[in-house]
Amino acid sequence: MNVIEVKELYHKYEDGQKMRTVLKDINIDFEEGKFYAILGASGSGKTTLLSLLSGLDTVQDGGILFEGKDIKDIGYTKYRKENVNVIFQSYNLINYMTALQNVMVAMDIKKVGYKNKKEKAYEILESLGIDKDTADRDVLKISGGEQQRTAIARALVHDSKVILADEPSGNLDDYTENEIVKIFKNLADQGKCVIIVTHSSNVAKHADKIYEIKKGKIS
Amino acid sequence: MFKRAYISVIKNKGRTIILAILLFVIANLVLASISIKSATQEAMDQARISLGPEITLTTDRTELFDYIKEYRDTYGVKPSQDVINELLVPITSDIAYGLTESDYVIDYNFSYSTASKAVDFLPLNADGVLDTYNESKISIVGTYNPLLLDQFGENGTYELTSESSYFTGASENEIIISDTLAYQNSLSIGDTLLLEDFELDSMEFTIVGLFLNESTIVNVGKNITDNEVFIPLDDALLLKGQDPDSTFTITSVKYYLDDPLNINSFISESEAEYTEIGEGLTFSDVNYDAIIAPLESVAQFSDIVLITVVVAAVVILTLLIINALKERKYEIGVLMSLGEEKIKISFQYLIELLLVSALVFTLAMATSNSVSAYLGDTLLENEISDASSTEGDSPRGGGMGSFTTVALDVEYIDEIDVSITVNDFLITLGIGSMIIILSSVLPSLYIMRYQPKKILSSRN
Numbered sequence: 167m168n169v170i171e172v173k174e175l176y177h178k179y180e181d182g183q184k185m186r187t188v189l190k191d192i193n194i195d196f197e198e199g200k201f202y203a204i205l206g207a208s209g210s211g212k213t214t215l216l217s218l219l220s221g222l223d224t225v226q227d228g229g230i231l232f233e234g235k236d237i238k239d240i241g242y243t244k245y246r247k248e249n250v251n252v253i254f255q256s257y258n259l260i261n262y263m264t265a266l267q268n269v270m271v272a273m274d275i276k277k278v279g280y281k282n283k284k285e286k287a288y289e290i291l292e293s294l295g296i297d298k299d300t301a302d303r304d305v306l307k308i309s310g311g312e313q314q315r316t317a318i319a320r321a322l323v324h325d326s327k328v329i330l331a332d333e334p335s336g337n338l339d340d341y342t343e344n345e346i347v348k349i350f351k352n353l354a355d356q357g358k359c360v361i362i363v364t365h366s367s368n369v370a371k372h373a374d375k376i377y378e379i380k381k382g383k384i385s
Numbered sequence: 386m387f388k389r390a391y392i393s394v395i396k397n398k399g400r401t402i403i404l405a406i407l408l409f410v411i412a413n414l415v416l417a418s419i420s421i422k423s424a425t426q427e428a429m430d431q432a433r434i435s436l437g438p439e440i441t442l443t444t445d446r447t448e449l450f451d452y453i454k455e456y457r458d459t460y461g462v463k464p465s466q467d468v469i470n471e472l473l474v475p476i477t478s479d480i481a482y483g484l485t486e487s488d489y490v491i492d493y494n495f496s497y498s499t500a501s502k503a504v505d506f507l508p509l510n511a512d513g514v515l516d517t518y519n520e521s522k523i524s525i526v527g528t529y530n531p532l533l534l535d536q537f538g539e540n541g542t543y544e545l546t547s548e549s550s551y552f553t554g555a556s557e558n559e560i561i562i563s564d565t566l567a568y569q570n571s572l573s574i575g576d577t578l579l580l581e582d583f584e585l586d587s588m589e590f591t592i593v594g595l596f597l598n599e600s601t602i603v604n605v606g607k608n609i610t611d612n613e614v615f616i617p618l619d620d621a622l623l624l625k626g627q628d629p630d631s632t633f634t635i636t637s638v639k640y641y642l643d644d645p646l647n648i649n650s651f652i653s654e655s656e657a658e659y660t661e662i663g664e665g666l667t668f669s670d671v672n673y674d675a676i677i678a679p680l681e682s683v684a685q686f687s688d689i690v691l692i693t694v695v696v697a698a699v700v701i702l703t704l705l706i707i708n709a710l711k712e713r714k715y716e717i718g719v720l721m722s723l724g725e726e727k728i729k730i731s732f733q734y735l736i737e738l739l740l741v742s743a744l745v746f747t748l749a750m751a752t753s754n755s756v757s758a759y760l761g762d763t764l765l766e767n768e769i770s771d772a773s774s775t776e777g778d779s780p781r782g783g784g785m786g787s788f789t790t791v792a793l794d795v796e797y798i799d800e801i802d803v804s805i806t807v808n809d810f811l812i813t814l815g816i817g818s819m820i821i822i823l824s825s826v827l828p829s830l831y832i833m834r835y836q837p838k839k840i841l842s843s844r845n
Contacts (some may be wrong), residue, residue, distance in 0.1 A: 213842075222722055223838040247724025258719045258841060262396040275725045320723075354450060 169327050170196040170219065175228035177214055182307045188214045190382040192228070193269065199278035202375035208287055210379040213332055216363045220252045220330045221245040232328075247276055253323035254335035255293045257313045259305045265291060265316040266301040270324055276324040287370045290319045309368060311342035329353060335369055347372050386729055390736035400709060403673035403811045404741050408817075411698045411757050412742075412749035415799035415816050418691035420753070420809045425684040426550040430646055438645040440652065441535075442484065444473045445638040445667035470835065474665025475634035477744045483659065484640060489651045492641035496528040497621045497627055499636075504587055507572040515569050523580065524613045527621020530556040531594075533639060534615075534713035540601040540672075548574060549594030556617045563598050563611040580614075582624050590616060637669075648673075695820055706734065710828050717832060718840030731829040746817060754805055 173190035178185045188211040196202055206212035207367055216225040220229060221242040230237050237245045259268045269287040273280065280286040291301045294315040300308055305316060315333060321329055323367075331350065335343035354360045354374065362369060372374050379385050394401050423758055450470050456464045485493050503521040510516035531551050536543040545551065545561070552559040560578065567573060574592050581587040600610045619629040627633040642651055648670075656662045710717070720730055 173572065220722075222841070223836075227481075243721075243724055243726055252722060254722075254841065258715075258722060260716050260719055262393060267392055269622050273386070273722070274388060274718065275723045289842050302671075 167198055168363075169198050169233060170233040170315065171230065171234075172219070173229045175215075175225070175230065177211070177218065177223075177226055179214075189218075190259045192366060192384050194377060194384055196328070196359050196361055198359050199354060199357045200359060200374040201351055201372065202359070203356045203370035203376045204361065204363045204379060205367070205370050205376055206363075206379035207365065212363045212379045213383045214361070215379065216252075216332050217332055218362070219328075219361065222252070225313065248324075249252050249326055250328045250330055251324060253314075253317050253321050253329065253331040253334050257305075257317040258342050259316060259320075261304070261306050263305065263343050264302050264318075265296060265305055265308060265312070268305060268316055269301075269319050272320040273323045278324055285332075287319075290322050291316065294319050294322075295345070311339075311345075314342070314346060316347075318346070326358075328361065331360070333364055333366075334362060335366065337363070341370075343369065386733050387736060390733045390740060392503065392738050393733075394737050397790060401741055404705065404738070405745050407698075407701065407756070408742050408745040409749060411694060412746045412813065412817060413692045413753045413818065414690060415820075416753035416805060416809065417472060417756050418687040418694065419812050419816075421620060421687040422684050422691075423583055423679055423806065424782075424804070424811055425680045425687070428680050429677045429684075432680070433645045433648060436645065436676070437443050437671050438642040438648070439639050440648050441637055441639045442476060442481070442655075442662070442666060442667045444475065445665055447667075449473060450693065453688060469739040474661060476636065476638060478633045478660060480659050480666070481635060481638045482616075483811050484638070484655055487628065487640075487646075487651060488765060489642045489647045489654075489730060490640050491643050494529050494533040494639045494641075495618055495626075495635050496534060496637050496639070497618055499525050499621060499625050500580040501525050501624060506566075506572065506578050509566055509569060509609055511609060513565060513569075513611065521613070525580070525621055525624070526615050527618040527624075527635075529618050529703040531557055536613075537596070542626070543596040546595045546597060549596070550614075551594050552617050554617070554619075556593075558588065558590050558620060559593045559596035559617060559661045561596060561615040562592060563613070564595045564612075565611045565784040567592065567595050573670055580616075580624060586624070586626075590620070594645050603768070610614045639653060640767035657818070663677060683835045693814075695816060696822045697725065697821045702738075702820065703827050704775055706738075706824060710734075710831055718837045721835065727832050727835070730824065732831050734828065734832075735821065735825045742821055746814065750805060750810065756805075 172192050172194045175189055176187065177189040179187075180188045192215065204212050204215065204244065214223070218225055221237055224242065225238060232240060232245060232249050240249070260267075260271065263271065266284070267285050269291060270283055276287075288298055288301060292298070296312055296315050296319065300312055302365075305313055308316070318334070320323050321331075329350070335346050335352070343366070350360045350362060351372055362373070364370055394669075429766050449469065451471070452472060453463060454679055456462075465536050481493075481495055484490065501523050503523050507517060508519060508521055510519065526534065530553055531537055532545075535541050537545070543563075546564060547769040549561070551561060562572070562578075570578075572578065572592060574595060577589050579587050592613075598611055618635070622629045622633050622635075629686060640651070651766055655668070659666075662668070717730055721727070
């Protein structure tokens with residue numbers, strides 16, 4: 167079943183005095199329970215596509231439908247809050263908080279209904295290999311791999327159907343990259359739609375389906 | 386949102402401390418301004434109570450003094466009495482009686498100051514002996530009850546001798562004169578004397594009382610206090626050709642009110658009812674005005690401080706928050722990427738400010754008492770010093786068309802009890818909240834303009 171449908175999507179941005187088209191006539195569907203990889207060189211438009219899919223950027227032309235409903239109509243903020251979870255290459259954690267607090271912030275924003283949020287946050291972190299001691303440390307004082315795991319944990323607090331990740335292993339060593347990919351694969355097996363933007367063919371080879379963007383077009 | 390705000394306040398110590406110091410200064414100044422203001426108001430009320438519940442309606446001589454000074458500077462002489470009389474707005478019996486209808490008034494005393502000529506006796510000169518060369522001018526005060534006049538009051542300098550009696554409103558042809566004037570003219574209680582109007586109509590009066598004059602006022606020219614005599618109001622009116630049973634004019638009325646704190650309301654009510662009051666007539670509140678002048682200056686100063694602090698606080702806090710927002714732009718982007726609403730992010734920052742403010746305002750409660758007391762006393766001391774250095778210039782009215790320059794014998798309130806009351810604290814809390822909310826408006830508009838994609842991609 168399609169959870170996200172992209173219809174005739176075009177996107178432009180200002181490049182000096184010119185308008186540059188970064189995405190041209192994109193038409194793709196994403197299903198629940200599948201692990202997707204979007205491959206592309208730098209500047210191909212893959213991160214722009216992810217921004218649009220995650221509701222961080224506004225759709226200019228064409229449409230993105232979540233469960234058949236245009237995300238414009240859902241409202242970008244509401245869509246980000248209730249329907250998708252995003253993991254960034256640079257983790258985007260709040261750096262004065264601990265790993266645990268970062269996870270709990272997402273719980274508060276996304277209004278998850280756990281009885282004991284703190285225990286649940288520890289549990290999610292633990293499932294990703296972050297023990298309590300590490301969870302209670304400021305994120306700037308833990309390793310890159312632990313930060314990425316924290317970012318993933320934050321994406322898992324809410325039971326949304328879609329997880330989007332932008333170069334999630336870009337800053338990690340091979341071992342950690344494989345660990346992270348396993349986590350994503352596992353999430354897809356649990357029924358989530360996992361979409362990863364990457365330039366790593368090592369990551370992409372684990373995907374159920376690979377899309378490649380070249381000069382703004384999907385191939 | 387609350388938890389995030391709390392974590393931010395605790396974790397960002399540097400920012401919190403800077404904010405706390407700024408808010409601490411603001412809180413102390415706001416609390417000091419408010420407590421000083423309320424302390425001065427209380428001191429003004431106390432001054433009002435201590436001066437009693439009476440207020441006197443008189444002719445406003447301020448403009449007349451200016452005119453006389455200007456005339457003297459130009460022509461080298463004083464203007465004629467006719468010109469002076471024309472400039473003085475008299476109190477009509479309609480106004481005088483009209484004001485007695487007020488709910489605040491419980492008693493009153495009319496008085497009419499004028500001049501007359503001594504017929505069968507002589508006035509005194511500045512040396513206190515009989516003046517055989519002068520126009521025999523006598524200053525007359527016609528009144529219902531001489532003992533209710535300022536001269537015979539608690540702060541007055543005239544005192545009736547033990548064998549004296551005094552007249553009341555119903556009395557006729559009775560007179561009270563100075564002990565010295567009586568002595569120099571070999572007069573005593575029970576004797577009669579003649580006063581003559583300038584129309585040459587004369588009236589005979591029986592001396593019923595003598596007063597001892599302990600005035601330290603310097604006798605200047607013809608204004609000799611021992612030549613002041615007191616007669617019943619109706620006689621004074623008749624002597625000057627007025628009909629006491631019809632409309633007449635007088636020079637002052639003292640009203641006794643039910644409560645000293647109602648004086649300001651009575652003045653406002655009277656000014657609203659009679660346009661003449663404020664335009665020619667005035668409520669003479671010399672002692673009260675003198676006592677409260679330094680307090681009013683302090684109160685005004687505290688108002689100015691309050692307004693300045695509020696405006697400066699809003700501007701500084703706004704800039705500080707905007708600057709902090711720039712530093713926290715990335716954090717805002719992260720929160721927005723998680724689906725947080727912009728308005729809630731604004732609220733989070735407002736809560737952070739309120740959290741720091743709550744702590745700081747509590748601390749300020751402990752320190753502001755000493756700050757307020759110090760500021761209040763210093764300000765008051767300066768104001769009293771300024772007021773004392775200029776008080777010698779204040780003129781005080783004598784008879785109709787005559788005045789004597791004297792120093793006001795005023796006991797200034799040199800200490801105010803500045804202490805923070807619950808009310809002061811609540812007002813400060815209200816003003817503090819207003820400052821914080823106003824300071825958050827512009828930064829909130831900044832947040833509304835933020836786009837998560839732009840913030841995060843610029844960071845990445």
